[in-house]
Amino acid sequence: MQITTVKMIRVLTEIGVPLNMIKELVQNRSPEKMLKLLSKHKDIVADELLFLEALSNGVSSHLYHICVMSYLIMLSSKVIIHKSSTAAVAINILSNGS
Numbered sequence: 001m002q003i004t005t006v007k008m009i010r011v012l013t014e015i016g017v018p019l020n021m022i023k024e025l026v027q028n029r030s031p032e033k034m035l036k037l038l039s040k041h042k043d044i045v046a047d048e049l050l051f052l053e054a055l056s057n058g059v060s061s062h063l064y065h066i067c068v069m070s071y072l073i074m075l076s077s078k079v080i081i082h083k084s085s086t087a088a089v090a091i092n093i094l095s096n097g098s
Helices: 003-014 019-027 031-075
Strands: 077-083 088-094
Touching: 003 019, 019 031
Parallel strands: none
Antiparallel strands: 077 088
């Protein structure tokens, strides 16, 4: 098997082409078939990228909200620092006085 065939199989596998289609393409090579297949999968990969970008934006939004909520919780409590000879001990007193 030639290096170019191995590379072609690897690339087609990475972009999600089923093995039976790769086998058929390797056995019956033609530039037209390859062009059609790559064009189709380029569109599929582009759609996957859009989906992953939207997913990433959603995760970023959730992270932001968690950080804001954590910060607000931290602000709602008072921290008193008691210094001893061995260490500084932080004691949280909730804003409601408990």
